[in-house]
Amino acid sequence: MIKQMTSEELKNLILHGNKEIIKEVLENIHPADILDILHEDEDSSKEILEHLPNEVIGDILDEEDDEELILEWLNLFSKYKQKQILDEVSHDVITDVIGSIEDEDEKNAFLELLEDDDKEDVKQLLQYNPETAGGIMTTEYLDIHANNTVKETLLFLQTTEEEPRHYLYVVDKDNVLKGVVSLGDIVTSTFDTQMLEITNQNVKAVYYYEDQEEVAKTFSKYGYILMPVIDEQHHLLGVIDIDDVMDVIEEETTEDMNLLGGVGSEERLDSTLVESFKNRIPWLIVNLFTAIMASSVVSVFEGTIAKVVALATISPIITGMGGNAGTQTLTIVVRGLSLGELDKENARKVLLKEIGLGILNGVIIGALVSAGAWFFAGNPWFGVVAGLAMICNMIVATLAGYFVPVILDRFHVDPALASGVFVTTCTDMFGFFAFLGLATILMSHLL
Known part of the structure; x- marks a missing residue:
């Protein structure tokens, strides 16, 4: 029956129930369920926490991943109450909270709330880099x-x-x-x-x-x-x-997804406007310069485009499809590098497979684009140029999607950091070059 309680029923019980009944019920309730209630009703968080035993609050704080929120909840109580609650919180969580405090005086004041033994353990944990094994371990073990x-x-x-x-x-x-x-x-x-x-x-x-x-x-x-x-x-x-470790996997996965999308690794859904702006604008500026590089290729063939205006309509299709194909390969390779699945033993096999995919996808998509371009321009040679350019760009896209993250990883740079920008730049520049270059060579057949 307790397992079937809704969040609202549990919340009402905590706020208005008999202390003995609350104590009995909480023995069968996971702290994460109470944590959900606190997240759903932030305005009542202080009142809810005040009705909970110290050991339950400690368990709840152990479940929370946001150090700033933990600190905010602790500051709802007196120093004496904080001291009692912290006695129930695991050392690694306390270490993370203290590590998130920038002011040294505040850090020292927080440390003073701990028992002497706990203080020594936390001080030891604070010596380790937070993104290493020492930084995520706990000293509470048998x-x-x-x-x-x-x-x-x-x-x-x-x-x-x-x-x-x-x-x-x-x-x-x-x-x-x-x-x-x-x-x-x-x-x-x-x-x-x-x-x-x-x-x-x-x-x-x-x-x-x-x-x-x-x-x-x-x-x-x-x-x-x-x-x-x-x-x-x-x-x-x-x-x-x-x-x-599950928290680490979630953190690393989120970071890689953000970086692949050109977003700062620290940005989250609840980030402020200023934080999101600071995270995104640098990547947009980088993309601006790579776009200028791609457009410079187009400028070389201004004369060709002026003679055959239809080329301007088809070229974005060539570059766009190349970018998509490169991103597909890039995603698989970055994941393989991140999980340690891509190594010297299977690197050649993976590369050959991706090249094969580039050729097969290029032939299929190239044929479709060729037919569409022929129909659009009413000239079979226009279809030939578009089809060949698409095949070439799809192959280049898979090569870029493979080699860019591998090279970055070889130089100990996070493959997710800038791979997307480089791959897109490669496919855009080569796509324009291949398409407009072939059109220039076969100009006599296009006019």
């Missing part, structure tokens, strides 16, 4: 000493406040990661068994300096839900949860 027996480990798990996960990491006295052990292996082993005897020492880990995108690829490759983070000496520094 580790088991390798020299402990199963009985000692079980007693430890029964008394610790940290909730044990399905897998636990085993370390030696110097905190060097020795391996991983499952709870199943622990509970099915005899009490006097040494932990190292049932530990799987073939454990996959990531270094604290690895880029978050590479970490996401590792999670995807091995299908893990949790992964340890280590330093150069294999000391266990923290763990990364699959939830954090």
Whole structure:
């Protein structure tokens, strides 16, 4: 029955229900459901949060991705209340919130709200680049000493406040990661068994300096839900949860989509007018200059266009279709590079496939354009020029869509950053050149 509650019913219960009933209901409600209510009714967020226990508020803040919104909600309460709530929030979320604060005095004031142990952990996390494994890991995890027996480990798990996960990491006295052990292996082993005897020492880990995108690829490759983070000496520094990786994947995907569309990587739907303007105008200026480059090709053939005016009608079709074909190849290649699917082993195969697609698509589209141009101008040679130009531009488009992101990636530039601009410029310039160039050569047949 609780699962069938609507958002409005849950909201009314929180605001007007009996405290005991609210407490009982909240035990079966996921924090994300309450978070949805807060997003839907921002005006009532303070009133809703005031009716919730500190531990529930902490869980809600752990679910929220917007650090500025978390800070805004925390500032609804007194410093004493903030201190109690932060005691329930995970260290990696607190680190992200503090990292979003620009004023150093505000950062220090925020840190002072934390317990001494929490403060030290957060300070450690703040040292790492936020876009690396160290920046997205949490220091809240359980580790088991390798020299402990199963009985000692079980007693430890029964008394610790940290909730044990399905897998636990085993370390030696110097905190060097020795391996991983499952709870199943622990509970099915005899009490006097040494932990190292049932530990799987073939454990996959990531270094604290690895880029978050590479970490996401590792999670995807091995299908893990949790992964340890280590330093150069294999000391266990923290763990990364699959939830954090999902956020990284969403963030990186959004960034790539924005960049491919010529939009700043930080722009979102709720960005302000000024923020959106600052993100978009640089790319529009770049596109303006590339358009000028393409138009300069057209200016070379002004005499040809003046003699056969119909060429001006067909040329945008040649360049536009080339741009579309190049974008198709570009999208596949950028995705392959981003996910690590495109490498030295399959690069030649992918290139040949794209060239084949360029030829096949060029022949089909070229034939259609040729027939249309023949009908439009009433001259078969006009159709020949348009068809050949289309085939050539479709092939060039696939080549540009493949090589531009690959070359950018080779120079350690994000392939999504400027690939679209370069590919479109290539197809526009070559499309105009091929079409108008062929028309100039075959001018005697077009007049």
